[in-house]
Amino acid sequence: MALLHVQDLKTYFFMRGGVVRAVDGVSFEVERGQTVGIVGESGSGKSVSCYSILRLIDEPGRIVGGSVMFDGEDLLQATNSRMREIRGGRISMIFQDPMTSLNPFLRISTQMVETLRLHTDLDQRAALHKAIAALEEVGIAEASKRIHSYPHEFSGGMRQRVMIASALLTEPDLLIADEPTTALDVTIQAQVLDLLKQRQERLGTAIILVTHDLGVVAGTCERVNVMYAGRDVESGTADQIFYDPHHAYTQALQKAIPSLQTKGDLLYTVPGMPPDLSKPVQGCAFYPRCPYPKLAPPDGPPPELVVLTEGHCAQDCQYCDRSKPIEDVLTSDVTEAFE
Amino acid sequence: MAKFIALRFLQGLLVLLAIYAITFFLVAATPGSPFSSERAIPPHILAQIEAFYGYDKPVLERFWTSLTNTLSGEFGPSAVYANRSVTDIIAESFPVSLKLGSISLLAALLIGIPTGIVAAVRRNTWLDYVPMSVSMAGICLPTFVMGPLLALVFGLILRLLPVSGWYGPEYIILPAATLSLYYAAYFARLTRGGMLEMLNQDFVRTARAKGVPEWTIVWKHCLKGGLIPAITFLGPALAGIISGSFVVETIFQIPGLGQWFVKAALNRDDFLILGLTVLFAALIVVMNLLADIAHVALNPRLKYE
Numbered sequence A: 001m002a003l004l005h006v007q008d009l010k011t012y013f014f015m016r017g018g019v020v021r022a023v024d025g026v027s028f029e030v031e032r033g034q035t036v037g038i039v040g041e042s043g044s045g046k047s048v049s050c051y052s053i054l055r056l057i058d059e060p061g062r063i064v065g066g067s068v069m070f071d072g073e074d075l076l077q078a079t080n081s082r083m084r085e086i087r088g089g090r091i092s093m094i095f096q097d098p099m100t101s102l103n104p105f106l107r108i109s110t111q112m113v114e115t116l117r118l119h120t121d122l123d124q125r126a127a128l129h130k131a132i133a134a135l136e137e138v139g140i141a142e143a144s145k146r147i148h149s150y151p152h153e154f155s156g157g158m159r160q161r162v163m164i165a166s167a168l169l170t171e172p173d174l175l176i177a178d179e180p181t182t183a184l185d186v187t188i189q190a191q192v193l194d195l196l197k198q199r200q201e202r203l204g205t206a207i208i209l210v211t212h213d214l215g216v217v218a219g220t221c222e223r224v225n226v227m228y229a230g231r232d233v234e235s236g237t238a239d240q241i242f243y244d245p246h247h248a249y250t251q252a253l254q255k256a257i258p259s260l261q262t263k264g265d266l267l268y269t270v271p272g273m274p275p276d277l278s279k280p281v282q283g284c285a286f287y288p289r290c291p292y293p294k295l296a297p298p299d300g301p302p303p304e305l306v307v308l309t310e311g312h313c314a315q316d317c318q319y320c321d322r323s324k325p326i327e328d329v330l331t332s333d334v335t336e337a338f339e
Numbered sequence B: 001m002a003k004f005i006a007l008r009f010l011q012g013l014l015v016l017l018a019i020y021a022i023t024f025f026l027v028a029a030t031p032g033s034p035f036s037s038e039r040a041i042p043p044h045i046l047a048q049i050e051a052f053y054g055y056d057k058p059v060l061e062r063f064w065t066s067l068t069n070t071l072s073g074e075f076g077p078s079a080v081y082a083n084r085s086v087t088d089i090i091a092e093s094f095p096v097s098l099k100l101g102s103i104s105l106l107a108a109l110l111i112g113i114p115t116g117i118v119a120a121v122r123r124n125t126w127l128d129y130v131p132m133s134v135s136m137a138g139i140c141l142p143t144f145v146m147g148p149l150l151a152l153v154f155g156l157i158l159r160l161l162p163v164s165g166w167y168g169p170e171y172i173i174l175p176a177a178t179l180s181l182y183y184a185a186y187f188a189r190l191t192r193g194g195m196l197e198m199l200n201q202d203f204v205r206t207a208r209a210k211g212v213p214e215w216t217i218v219w220k221h222c223l224k225g226g227l228i229p230a231i232t233f234l235g236p237a238l239a240g241i242i243s244g245s246f247v248v249e250t251i252f253q254i255p256g257l258g259q260w261f262v263k264a265a266l267n268r269d270d271f272l273i274l275g276l277t278v279l280f281a282a283l284i285v286v287m288n289l290l291a292d293i294a295h296v297a298l299n300p301r302l303k304y305e
């Protein structure tokens, strides 16, 4: 049985102007020790999905449906005190911005020891020792001295290392990493990802890696879930998503990987804007931006996910003419966008 | 940190010096003198009196003597109350005002800060709406309305508390309530704002993701930062409580500094005005200094700048 099984998760925000369907039926599985990527552009609901797993959704947001089975237990039904045991104990989380995710008013030592004291029987001294060892393992020099510093005394990359060390302190079964490298320099991004992989191999932690860069996913994840407008549009192994993308949106994302671009120095971006999530989706949410020739105006419920090959599914869209070779369509679109 | 304190201390001294000089020359430039009264005083006696108080000297020389006297702790005689020095008057009335002021400030903090914290944590519930509406009313009512109102209700209608004089603990309650309600309301709103800002920070989400219980997040992760606006307001609050005491001490007939200050101004009691002004200014400077130090102590990012 999978370690984590998210099934038809729905999280809506009940705003004055209407209901924002930030996550609207997301499903995926994570096996023990596996790394699963969640990819999608800004606003597609990646973070909200992650927060929903740990039930970290605040008003006006609410998880309105689905289940989150973690090791045989539905987290959406668990009591609050049970959730506090799981958070930071069996499931840890690291966030996009290491500058603001650590508390600037508390020493690193206080923040790391706190986690250990909450989830283990270690006393203050033993917890501090363990925290220092964890900092050393993520490559922070003079950890026994620097652990007593405040977050602002560290650089961004160093802080993300601190975050990783803190999150792995309790040796959780699952680590949710919400764009852990987006706020960092490109050179440091690779270091941090390497570190994450290396720690994962030591501890056997499963990782959910959120990113909007399909390139990051290719090197780190076994499976990938592509999200668009709060839904899964495609999921498969990293190779399937990377080399054989089926959905037009996945194809567009693939085109947007900087290293795969062929057209000079120009960067391909997916044309158009993500849809307004407070309006109900008519048929395919990607339809207005889809580069394929349009066949019929979309209506009815969004397309079902269909299995393409073993382990690879995608929304099966009926509104566009998929027979034209993608290369032509996308390239012409790219050149149009540039001219 | 030591450098910062020393710097602020020096600044404070300069401010005090400036206030002293400004007050002195303003008083000296005001027409009339402490000794002009309705009763005609024979000129030679007036000259004697003026010589006794040093008013026959040029103004700059008077300023210098007065300043050096003050620095050595001697504020001079009262120009109106014969045989009483300003120091005597202060020694007698300062404890009264200090007691009233510190009880009021303490009450304001003890009521305002917890109310603000609870309102922020339980935002948009009745625990937020009720205290915040009450505090809005508290802020809108000036002390000269609040004082008589409280005196009317609790003193004259309910006959629970005395409304004037200064004899026992029960005499403190109404004036202190008058003074502190406004500041309690203010502290509550400031604390609520500060705490809300902290509770919306990313690090709160991190703490929740670590499994930290809600109230631990409040007092361990958010309180330090959330109190900064309230702490910063301590200096102005003290200043306000002091100037509020002019009104309140007059309403409730309390023999404190505020009442003396009003008398001194009405009687043109030059030395007393000067002495009390410097004392008030010193209090405010010291409180601001303490508030600054607390601010730095609460915020680690400021320590190194």
Ligand SMILES: Nc1ncnc2c1ncn2[C@@H]1O[C@H](COP(=O)(O)OP(=O)(O)OP(=O)(O)O)[C@@H](O)[C@H]1O
Residues within 6 Å of the ligand: A013, A015, A020, A022, A040, A041, A042, A043, A044, A045, A046, A047, A048, A049, A060, A061, A212, A277
């Ligand atoms: N607190 C909130 N209140 C209202 N709407 C919200 C809230 N948080 C998220 N949303 C909405 O949910 C949608 C998905 O947001 P989410 O943060 O999950 O996107 P994301 O995929 O993580 O994007 P990014 O790459 O920018 O992090 C957004 O359209 C956003 O408007």
Ligand SMILES: [Mg+2]
Residues within 6 Å of the ligand: A046, A047, A048, A178, A179
């Ligand atoms: Mg996000």
